[in-house]
Amino acid sequence: MLPENIIYLAVLVSFIGYFFYFKDIFYGQTRPNLVSWVLWLLGPFLGVFFQIKAGAGLSVIPTYVKGWKFPETEHYGIYIASVFSNTLGLLIIKDWSFTIYSFGVYLVLANLVFVLILYRKKFFKS
Numbered sequence: 001m002l003p004e005n006i007i008y009l010a011v012l013v014s015f016i017g018y019f020f021y022f023k024d025i026f027y028g029q030t031r032p033n034l035v036s037w038v039l040w041l042l043g044p045f046l047g048v049f050f051q052i053k054a055g056a057g058l059s060v061i062p063t064y065v066k067g068w069k070f071p072e073t074e075h076y077g078i079y080i081a082s083v084f085s086n087t088l089g090l091l092i093i094k095d096w097s098f099t100i101y102s103f104g105v106y107l108v109l110a111n112l113v114f115v116l117i118l119y120r121k122k123f124f125k126s
Helices: 004-026 034-054 056-069 076-091 098-118
Strands: none
């Protein structure tokens, strides 16, 4: 387990990732999907219970579809930053109960899958 203050590093990495993501949006290099953004923003507020019971975890599907069809419209940095910051967040957990760690694990896995989707052609050359 890492010290709790490491979360400041996670926040800094997230801000750096968002900076480059928003810069690319501003210059037209990244074109986010509005539906994905709304669903991603609602996800944390709904909590783990609603993800499981109401299917809120499906918010990644529009993002995955868009990334699969148009990978050039996304910037990988924000997703790698999210993997890093959420992993750090998981490493400071003291009480490992499902309700505490499940959303962080979900975010790490969802973002890792998306990075693989964006770079599938480079990773899996045929």
